[in-house]
Amino acid sequence: MTSDSPLLAPSDLPYGLPRYDRITPEQYLPAFEQAFAEHRREIGNITRVRSMATFENTMVPLERSGALLDRVARTFYTVSSADATDEIQRIEEQLAPLMSAHEDAIRLDGALYVRIAHLHENLDRLDLDDEQRYLAQRHYTEMTHAGAALDEAAKTRLTELNQRLATLTTTFEKQLLADTNDLAVVFDDAAELDGLSEGALSAAAQAATDRGLEGKYVITLTLFTGHPYLANLTNRDSRRKIMDASRSRGSRGNADDNRATLLEIVRLRAERARLLGFSTHAEYITDDQTARTPEAVEAMLRRLASPAAANARREQEALQATPGAPDPFAAHDWAFYTEKVRATTYDIDTAALRPWFEAERVLQDGVFHAASLLYGLRFTERRDLPTYHPDVRVFEIHNEDGSALGLYLLDLYTRDTKRGGAWMNSIAVQSELRGHAPIVVNNLNVPKPAAGKPTLLSLDEVTTLFHEFGHALHGLFATVTYPHFGGTAVFRDFVEFPSQVNEMWILWAEVLDNYARHFETGEPLDA
Template sequence: MAETANPFFSPSTLPYQLPPFAEIRDEHYRPAFDQGFAEQLAEIAAITSTTEPPTFENTMIPLERSGQTLQRVAEVFFNKSSSDSTDFTNALEEEIAPLLSAHQDAIRLDPALYRRLQSLHERRHALGLDAEGRYLIERYYTEFTLAGAGLDDDQKELLRDYNQRLSTLTTRFEKNLLADTNELAVVFDTADDLAGLGDGEISAAAEAARERGLDGKYVVTLVLPTGHPWLASLTNRSSRERIMAASRARGIHGGEHDNRELVLEITRLRARRARLLGFDTHAAFVTADETAKTPQAVADMLGRLAPPAARNARTEEADLQRQLADGETVQSWDWAALTETVRREKFDVDFAAMRPYFEAERVLRDGVFYAASRLYGITFEERPDLVAYHPEARVFEVRDEDGTGVGLYILDLYTRDSKRGGAWMNPLISQSALLDHPTVVVNNLNVPKPAAGEPTLLTYDETNTLFHEFGHALHGLFARVTYPKFAGTNVFRDFVEFPSQVNEMWMLWPEIVANYAVHHQTGERMPQDLIDRLQVSESFNEGFATSEYLAAALLDQAWHSITADDDVTDVAAFEAAALAEIGLDNPAVPPRYASTYFAHTFSGGYDAGYYSYIWSEVLDADTVEWFKENGGLKRENGGRFRRRLLGVGGSKDPLEAYRDFRGRDAVIEPLLKRRGLDS
């Protein structure tokens, strides 16, 4: 095949360099990866072979320019393998994962390149660089050092082996999970089994069954977390139990998709690699280059939150118990449904009754986009002329108030068997002044798709998720940096969730909710007294919500606090002991993710970092207070947040950027109040 026929071999000529999805075929990926590997290694060799002393211009600039073919194909391929996988992408990802790991090691463990970085790092304050240039040197030096660049040759060889094996294992974990999630989808014979669901949800279940060749039946596909959103509405207790049982069975029921051995092997290898790199545990290795700095800092914070969260959950459970008949006890599959009963009684708030007000298109255009327009002055125009990677993915052009292009936003809303669970943001093209790159970002969600002609009605949580993920998209769209290293959301893992969490605040902001929460049939706006009651009930059920999250976060920390000398052989026993030790072993409140389907930590890059959500929420809650103190939804407030936080990407220390925005460090009290943990 001629090189010119491969669309990855040169930059796209489409608007904003949108990848030419209409031209990309399966046969293009592997040659593009191979060429991308070879090109970047040659570019690195050109840096290290020069006899000239290291300078910023002959080392850092070509380093930042390297690997563009590889970047183009990797961004497109890994987005596709997550959102629209096939047998081909699954097989190729298993091939590519160890090759990519080896390629990254070839660069990070290159002794000649590391010596040049060391030299520049020692002289960084005397090079006449601006702050971003100095920070670029500091980040590369730190990351290469932590990656093992200072090890001897034998140690590097062992490290390469660990890295390649881990890349293969984590890829296999993700593929097993997707397959098991699809296979364990729950089939119901009649609509009566789904009593309590709305017409749109039943239509979505019928459509899911039809797509599997099960006409006349109903299929409930599983979501990534333990709890399914439909558990809150289903009145048939046995139906709820079946869904919960299927959710919790992922990765533990034997067969080719069992993830238990993978969990043990991944954590064992991570512990051994950490020791090789000079750390006691993988958690210590990870947090060394995060804002937390140490596992003890994480443990201190989570330990402060866990006891009151567990107490609150027990109090909530007692309330729920009163809804059951004598002799019955609250089970995990009951919690959501009973909670809705208590919520209605205490606050007259019914989440199920709110769904008709959350029609997806209104939420998107008159909620999510409207809030961003009010706050930042940006506009959105759908571009049906631009082809995305899947027919259901929609492309929007984002412009500033003066008409200047900001980037492209792609929304892929619906669930499908080829898409992994959860919701996320991916970049396809990341802004960089050095490379003259624009921005293209993707949001993926997993909303069940109703039959043709039926409206897509979002749950309360799905609406919140759309606002959350769009916060990541804004971070990617607004970042304006010189160097690719700092593009978009390339910040510390325990900071990356902060902008997305802040964006959730606009979901119920008075001017925003009044604009989008309109009944899809009657056209009536959501009653203000319902919104008021919802806000009054904000901390209701936070004992459960905080406990299930903390259980997962602390489980992640426990797995990655294993040392190379520890011999763990039983996943279930380890998990049970870890939860009991922290007092979060309530069977009615299972962890948000159990080990065998904990994609964040075993395949998603949040290993020893799932604490990041609540760590970032300290900043988020403090920021919400700032917006309230300063008039809320005002352009000058949005402008300050955009310039001083979103706009800097990863080009400065994130806590320094926060202090620049807030005028001080964050305080934890607003978070404690939000989650009902302040008493």
């Protein structure tokens, strides 16, 4: 690959936003190969030092290393999760074992582990600040947990297992996406979708048109089984079709059946756990998380299980007592009759809220407004900056004093090339050592209506947008010296805290009054 590849040189765009307008898929694998080689050279430069390990000659160059790989990987994986075309998926399948092998080459490097272990053993003798001390502790813990202390034969087998698991995981995700798209439910008549809003019908018609099914309606599936439309569809058979399609993903005996893939993943994870000295995969995973043990997780779940089950039984009794409720009562009936009970008991109709939750107003006058009130942030849309898909929007963020903070990208709409669910990821993380500012992305899967029609969100979608923006704020506000701690790099069972905090402001009067306005009349929600 030539040195003028947009992946190999730092971007000339603000904040180092990747040159997605110049990147082509065939450039990714050569860029990864060059980045792997550069990272290995950087690690070799550390391990060849003959003098005793110090923080400055080991930890600092270790944190500086891999900058090119980090940039290339974040650029690629942002695309592979949100716009996984056939070509991108083929690249990811080739890349998965290569990335796994490279990560193991670093994490299992015996010479590097010796140097880090020496620092860890002498922490109390070193003049380190809190962040430096924790950095040394984390690198030692993570390398030990990954298997750096194993003998060479065990490391070889571990590397084989990790590569195979990386390949299987990529295969699982690819097949899940393919089967989800294939199982989108086609309806011939709008009457079958009675109960959906005008915006939802428009999105279903547009999804059909995009598939060459002009005049029909397509309901695409969500990542979770309980599709939101089940709460609104009056036609029980339509609800059943959607639920049946959701439940059958990955288990239909076709080319995208994931059962054999999943079983092999489970078997190999168990072997890896035993190789690393743990009884189970769950024990291995929780060992380096806040919970620490599977028993602690189970104990908490058991405290929740009994009251949750009792509550579910009470809910089912109330639902089945609703006039018109079918007998027997099925899973695809639950959400629909929950809405009926909510309406009769509490006089709440969540579907009727959609006209007050127009997406642009929720974003600007809700999500951004709350962040401005709380943190003094200012948001400016940057239509001049390129993105990986036309639906993606870019916003530049400044602090209250006018200083630059970073970039926020919003990818709101669902498409066949995007994986399910909603998430936040970082294209770049802040680090004083590398001189980087943050670039964060929020992905949702909101059905896109036909051109000219408003995007009216459900309350759940409003909640998801606020939630994911909480993750974005975490990534934007994280201020660290070392990239190892950049962005949202915290324990997995803590990372949801900032996002849940941001959900608090959805119904906060000062925020709600500002964004919950009828998209046609401007009438406030409480009028």
